Amino acid sequence: MKAFQMQCKAEIKRVLRNRYFVFWSLAMPIIFYYIFTNVVNTNAPDPAGWKAHYLMSMTVFSVMGSSIMTLGIRMVQERAQGWSTFIRITPLKDSVYFAAQMVGQSMIHLLSITVIFSAGAIINGVSLTPFQWIMSALWILIGSMPFLAIGTLIGMMKKVETAAGISNVLYMVLAVAGGMWMPLEIMPKVMQNIGHWLPSYNFGNGAWAIVQGGAPSWKNILILIAYLVLFMLLSKYIRRKQEVM
Template identity: 60%
Template sequence: MNAIMTQCKFEMIRIFRNPYFVFWTLFMPILFYFIFTNIVNTGVPDQGEWQAYYLMSMTTFSVMGSAIMNFGIRMVQEQTEGWSTFMKLTPFPSWAYFTAKMFGQLTMHLLSIIIVFIAGFLINGVSLTIDQWLFSGLWILIASIPFLAIGSLIGTMKKVETAGGVSNIIYLALASLGGMWMPIRIFPDFLQKVAEWLPSYHFASGAWEIILGNVPDWRSFLILIGYLIVFMLLATYIRGKQEN
């Protein structure tokens, strides 16, 4: 257990030193939140509701970026630098190493949630009940796991440059088409139908429902679990083929 906790500590230090984490996970979501709730005139009559809604959008945007980009690219870096091979030669079991990586990444997700929530409160004085703060944060933390599966799949790539380019495309496409930047109701009908099958939409949708006093839709649970299973199986299969 001590070895796992030590590895978790190392993982968190490495994440903080990663410029992708600071830029995409913290700076960009907070900047977007400020711009679209204080500078851009969205024409929304209830500004308080919009500020809370968009805070959930930017928090999920932040956490999704950390899961897809930081986690996936870091795995490719470790592979190309020989770190993964070195760890296989140590007594530290591979399952414990992967557990430490997952735990460290989820800890960063929790930290991102807290920081973006605090930014929303400081910038706009977003007011939610304690239950809404807690349950929306818990939903975002748990529902981020399928995006770690996407990060694991990206982590099977051979080159850091390729992983960086692909993860950027996936991240930005999921964010824009999933309604994290702007509500999908302003999309054309066919794009709305596409959005309703994307994990990013259901990730953010759960948080939106919670701040409205509802519970996440059951379809959101099923679709996120489905994506988790598919991407974990793909990542496991590809990694197994690479090791043979």
């Protein structure tokens, strides 16, 4: 247990020292949030509702990016530097090592959620009930699990350049097609049909429902669980194949 705690602390410190994380996961979502709620005229019929909705979008956008890119690329860098090989000859179990990475990343997500929520309250005076703030934060924190699993899949790649390119494309596609940058309802029908089954849309939709006074639907929950199981099984299968090779 002590080894697990120490590894979690180490993972958190490493992420916070990463300027890439600070820019893409904290600064960029806040900049986008300001632009699309104060600069661009979206003609939203309910400006206050739109500001709360888009705050959730940018928070989800931040956590998705941190899960897919920060975690995934860091794992590839560790493999390239021989860190993963070194871990195998220490008493620290692989399962503890990977669990510590995911828990450490989740703690970073909690920081991102706090910072971006605070930015929304300061920039636009977003006012939600304590229950809505807490439930939306919990939903975003727990709902990030499938994207952490995607991060571990990215981490199976051999080259940092390949991982960075694929993770960037995947991140942006999921964000746009999942309705993070603009509501899915204004997109073409084909895009809407695809988007409703993506993990990004179901992740965001749960948070949007909470700020509207509702709750995530069972469809949102089941789809995210299905993606989590799928990505975890793929990650485990690929890791075993790599160990054999």
